[in-house]
Amino acid sequence: MSSQEKLILVVEDEPSLAVVLCEYLARAGYRTHIIDNGLDVIDWVKLNHPDLLILDLMLPARDGLDIYRELRTFSQVPVVMATARIDEIDRLVGLELGADDYICKPYSSREVVVRVKNILRRAGDENKEEQQVKGLIIDDKKMAVSLNAVPVTLTPAEFRLLSFFNKHPEQVFSREQLMTQIYEDDRVVTDRTIDSHIKNLRKKLQSIAEDSEYIKSIYGVGYKLAL
Incomplete structure (x- = not known):
């Protein structure tokens, strides 16, 4: 997909800043949309499926x-967080949540465009790799999964877990690491919760490809997605 087809959502309540940034993004070939308050963002994203959020x-x-x-409960669209906060704690909180990048105001619009290009290029490369994992295709924007061209119905937690595995094939993760990926609201969950999600994922995937083992247990360590 060319940059001309990429849609960038700029969520910014300073009109002059948002307009200038969108002008730079438009010059780089991107389509843009501005939202100036927090209440409208989620519904707009669900309806329009942007390729990246600032x-x-x-x-x-x-x-x-x-x-x-x-x-993050329904989409893995790349996000660049922007803020006037310069405190290091805020910076780390943003990145630990899984943000793709973090920019502090005042920022250079040219620099933001470069970062956007790099993030979207990486996302495109990841998507190409994901589609090569044993017929498993994951559309993070639509929260849709298919295996060998057959749709797979997953719960939100199962989807986040499988999507995370799919971005890190053959990498082993502990139950604790997996819990932080699928539950971002600090709820209290146990190892058995992860085991239950893994069991359900295996059952759903093997109902389509019964001879394939997609998620393998590594004794004493955790789980991995097998190529």
């Missing part, structure tokens, strides 16, 4: 981190 953390009506947490 998300201000200080927004009217709803905090950017809160928006990001809800966003």
